[in-house]
Amino acid sequence: MADGLADGPWAELLVALPLAGMLLALPLGGRQAHRLALLVLAAGPVLALLLAAQLWQGGVVGVALGGFAAPLGIALRADGLSVLMLLTTAVVLCATGLAARAGFAPRPGQGETRAGLLFWPLLLALWGALNAVFLGNDLFNLYVALELLTLAAVPLVCIEGKPEAVAAALRYLLFALLGSVLYLLGAALLYGAHGTLDITLLAARLQPGPATWMAGALMTAGLLAKTALYPLHLWLPPAHAAAPAAASAVLSALVVKASFFILLRLWFDVMPALAGLGGATLLGGLGTAAILAGSLLALRQERLKLAIAYSTMAQLGYLFLMFPLAGGGTEAQPWSAGAWTGGVLHAVSHALAKAAMFLVAGLVLQAAGHDRIRALQGLGRAMPVAVFAFGLAGLSLMGLPPSGGFVAKWLLLTAALASGQWWWAVPMLAGGLLAAGYVFRLLNPALSAGEGQGWRPVRRRWQAIPLALALLSVALGLAPLLPYLLLGLGRSPAAEEGLG
Amino acid sequence: MTSAATLYGLAGAALVGIGLYGLAVQAHVLRKILAFNLIGSGVFLVFGAVAGRGGGAGGGDPVPQAMVITGIVVALSATALAVALALRLFRETGRVTLPPDPPAGARDG
Numbered sequence: 001m002a003d004g005l006a007d008g009p010w011a012e013l014l015v016a017l018p019l020a021g022m023l024l025a026l027p028l029g030g031r032q033a034h035r036l037a038l039l040v041l042a043a044g045p046v047l048a049l050l051l052a053a054q055l056w057q058g059g060v061v062g063v064a065l066g067g068f069a070a071p072l073g074i075a076l077r078a079d080g081l082s083v084l085m086l087l088t089t090a091v092v093l094c095a096t097g098l099a100a101r102a103g104f105a106p107r108p109g110q111g112e113t114r115a116g117l118l119f120w121p122l123l124l125a126l127w128g129a130l131n132a133v134f135l136g137n138d139l140f141n142l143y144v145a146l147e148l149l150t151l152a153a154v155p156l157v158c159i160e161g162k163p164e165a166v167a168a169a170l171r172y173l174l175f176a177l178l179g180s181v182l183y184l185l186g187a188a189l190l191y192g193a194h195g196t197l198d199i200t201l202l203a204a205r206l207q208p209g210p211a212t213w214m215a216g217a218l219m220t221a222g223l224l225a226k227t228a229l230y231p232l233h234l235w236l237p238p239a240h241a242a243a244p245a246a247a248s249a250v251l252s253a254l255v256v257k258a259s260f261f262i263l264l265r266l267w268f269d270v271m272p273a274l275a276g277l278g279g280a281t282l283l284g285g286l287g288t289a290a291i292l293a294g295s296l297l298a299l300r301q302e303r304l305k306l307a308i309a310y311s312t313m314a315q316l317g318y319l320f321l322m323f324p325l326a327g328g329g330t331e332a333q334p335w336s337a338g339a340w341t342g343g344v345l346h347a348v349s350h351a352l353a354k355a356a357m358f359l360v361a362g363l364v365l366q367a368a369g370h371d372r373i374r375a376l377q378g379l380g381r382a383m384p385v386a387v388f389a390f391g392l393a394g395l396s397l398m399g400l401p402p403s404g405g406f407v408a409k410w411l412l413l414t415a416a417l418a419s420g421q422w423w424w425a426v427p428m429l430a431g432g433l434l435a436a437g438y439v440f441r442l443l444n445p446a447l448s449a450g451e452g453q454g455w456r457p458v459r460r461r462w463q464a465i466p467l468a469l470a471l472l473s474v475a476l477g478l479a480p481l482l483p484y485l486l487l488g489l490g491r492s493p494a495a496e497e498g499l500g
Numbered sequence: 501m502t503s504a505a506t507l508y509g510l511a512g513a514a515l516v517g518i519g520l521y522g523l524a525v526q527a528h529v530l531r532k533i534l535a536f537n538l539i540g541s542g543v544f545l546v547f548g549a550v551a552g553r554g555g556g557a558g559g560g561d562p563v564p565q566a567m568v569i570t571g572i573v574v575a576l577s578a579t580a581l582a583v584a585l586a587l588r589l590f591r592e593t594g595r596v597t598l599p600p601d602p603p604a605g606a607r608d609g
Contacts, residue, residue: 072563140567147574151581158585163592170529170585171598177536177578178523184571185516185543191564192550 010051011063011076011135014086017043018128025121030112034105037120041097044090044127052083052486060490062137070138070198077137077200079490081344084483085134085261088348091472092253092355093127099359099465100246102366115159119247122159125152126250133258139187139197139219139270142262143180146226150176153255156247157239165242172239175225175232179259182222189215203270216271220279223266226259229283229320230290233313237297240309245362248305252312253355257347260319267323268340272494280323280499287320288427295434299441304371305361307442308354314431315350315397318412319343321424325415326498335418336498341487342411345476348483349404352473353393359466360390367455373442377450385463387446392470394439396477399432404476508549515542527597529586533579540575544568 021040025033054061061078064070078086104119106112129152132145150173158169191197193211206212228236236256240248267275294314301307322343326336363386364379365371380387396405409428416424476483515538522535551564590596 140570144570144574147578151577154581154585158588161588161592163589166585166588166592167599170582170589173578173582173585174523174532174536174598177582178539181536181539181543181575185539185546188543188546188550188564188567191567192546192553 007054008050009063010047010054011061011078012065014044014047014051014131015076015128015135017047018124018131022121022124022128025124026117030114030117031106033117033120034101037124038097038101040124041090041094041127044094045087048083048086048090051078051086054078055080055083055486055489071196071201074141075137075198075200076135078135080485080487081261081264081491082134083489084344084348084486085257086131088351089127089130089134089254092351092469093123093250095359095465095469096246096249096355097123099249099362099462100244102362102462103244103246115161118155119159122152122156123250126156126255130254130258133261137199139190139199139202139266142265143184143187146183146259146262147180149255149258150180150226153251156251157243159247160244162242164238168235168238168242172235175228175235179222179225179232182218182225184222186215186217186219186222189218199265199269206271206273208274212271212274216266216274216279219266220263220283223259223263224286227256227263227316227319228313229286229316230293230313231286233290233294233316236313237306237309240312240358241303241305245305245358245365248309248361249355249358252309252358253351256312256316257351260316260347264344267499268326268494269492272492272499275323275494275499277324280326283320284324284424287317287323288424290314290317290320291427291431292317292434295431295438298438299434302373304364304373304376304442305358307373307438308357308361311357311397311435311438312350312354314435315346315354318346318350318409318428318431321412321416321428323499324421325412325419325424326495335415336494337491337496338411338418339415340491340495341484342408342415344487345404345411345480345483346408349396349408349473349476352469352476353396353405356389356393356466356469356473359469360386360393363458363462363466367458369456374445376445377448379446379455381449382455383458383463385460385467386458387443389463389467389470390446391439391443392474393466394435394443396470396473398435398439399428402477403474404480405473407477407480503553505549505553508545508552512542512545512549515539515545517542529589529596529598530583533582533586536582537575537579540571544571547571 025036028036055078063076065074104116106116129145129149136142136145154169154173158165187197189211194202194205196202225232240252291314294310298307298310322339325339396403399405399409413425413428519535519539523532526532547564547568551560
């Protein structure tokens with residue numbers, strides 16, 4: 001690749017382009033907004049790949065916006081973790097944008113609708129906010145990006161105006177606001193104690209003390225509320241189930257991962273030395289509770305979208321098992337890199353698989369007009385490709401080989417056994433079995449030979465979108481080395497050697 | 501002798517506490533939104549205390565003040581969105597409280 005390409009302003013563009021698109025989409029109006037949005041979304045994977053090339057050639061990408069250096073200026077920083085999340089986000093959003101045309105693109109002969117106009121700018125705002133989170137290197141800017149994310153995500157939940165969606169959106173907003181204000185209080189304390197919020201500078205200056213401890217606890221609690229970790233999960237299932245399917249896909253796949261990403265930055269980049277065994281074990285315990293409670297609740301749901309939403313709650317639990325597995329000791333721990341990589345790979349493979357599942361749920365709603373699981377007999381014959389995609393995505397959730405979920409769980413399991421903390425392997429294995437239970441329970445009526453009622457036909461090319469996502473989630477398991485190498489670039493020492 | 505910065509900090513902490521209590525206890529959505537704003541004001545006061553303490557003879561550290569301004573803008577937009585949603589909830593359902601937590605095994609509705 002030419003040097004010019006590798007030196008381009010890709011990180012800046014990844015934040016600026018979606019936001020510019022959002023501003024332009026509004027005046028364009030409901031008949032054209034989707035065209036512009038899809039065009040901008042299509043640039044996403046290209047930009048993310050260019051940034052990956054830049055990272056590959058020159059190491060960690062750092063940008064001081066406007067030439068102002070930290071601590072005063074706003075710094076963007078892209079390491080392997082950022083680029084992997086940016087790539088995942090771009091791919092999932094492209095697929096979601098294509099699938100969302102079914103519900104939000106203008107139909108010939110119909111006037112402009114409010115949902116059709118607002119969906120696309122909101123989707124672009126969400127993308128810009130996600131990219132700002134993944135590239136941010138300043139704790140205050142991460143707060144602003146998180147808030148922008150919330151302000152884009154909440155209206156997406158209730159964009160169709162159904163009363164239950166409005167209630168779910170309001171509950172989501174209140175939880176999210178509580179989370180971000182706790183995070184901001186922590187940021188204030190950190191600034192007071194150390195005089196900077198730039199992650200790199202802060203990591204170098206960090207001194208243990210009551211203010212730092214308090215800040216860490218407040219920020220972690222706030223981010224847990226936004227990531228919907230048990231017992232702060234109450235808002236997630238109603239919000240993700242009430243949203244239109246395309247929005248659910250983005251919310252479940254990406255939005256909850258953004259706050260988790262900041263948590264990773266906080267624990268592994270900012271204050272690894274402070275992360276004691278107690279806090280890490282608490283996070284692991286809550287993750288365990290989330291896996292068990294979420295899976296059991298997913299097994300009991302009567303509606304497809306609610307079942308998928310509860311499965312998100314369970315799958316988010318796995319992400320928190322990496323904290324006790326990656327830390328606690330006093331010496332370098334060879335398994336900690338495995339636990340960290342396993343957790344991140346799980347976030348990526350879950351993003352792809354869960355987006356595929358929600359998009360299939362959207363097709364089911366389109367075809368059947370409802371999503372009652374028991375009444376889905378004969379669905380497999382009506383839309384085989386979509387049901388196959390759902391099964392493949394389920395494979396990744398269960399952690400069966402060959403899939404991204406398998407590699408992620410394998411790395412986490414290995415870390416659990418190598419570090420002698422075998423008890424963390426129990427929820428992983430139980431969660432895999434329970435996931436198999438709820439995925440088969442959802443697939444079973446679809447594959448049975450009932451007549452079903454008159455399905456509205458769904459074209460193959462709509463079904464191909466979730467299939468592509470599900471295939472990618474499986475492909476992650478076939479080529480695990482690529483993300484593995486990418487994640488190694490610019491990885492924080494704590495991720496290599498362990499917390500504490 | 502307590503300095504002004506300490507007073508600001510303590511007042512901020514008290515506001516955060518009152519707001520957290522309100523957010524947890526009050527059922528009325530508007531009261532919850534107000535409670536969130538109380539927490540926000542408390543956090544901004546803490547920022548103010550930080551700014552006052554960090555400054556030399558020439559006044560306070562300007563960076564926390566810039567952060568407070570950004571924070572106020574964010575809190576204002578979030579409050580506007582929350583109030584709009586609360587109004588919508590009232591118009592659609594006639595209720596001003598959130599429905600109780602969804603039952604675990606939600607039946608067909």
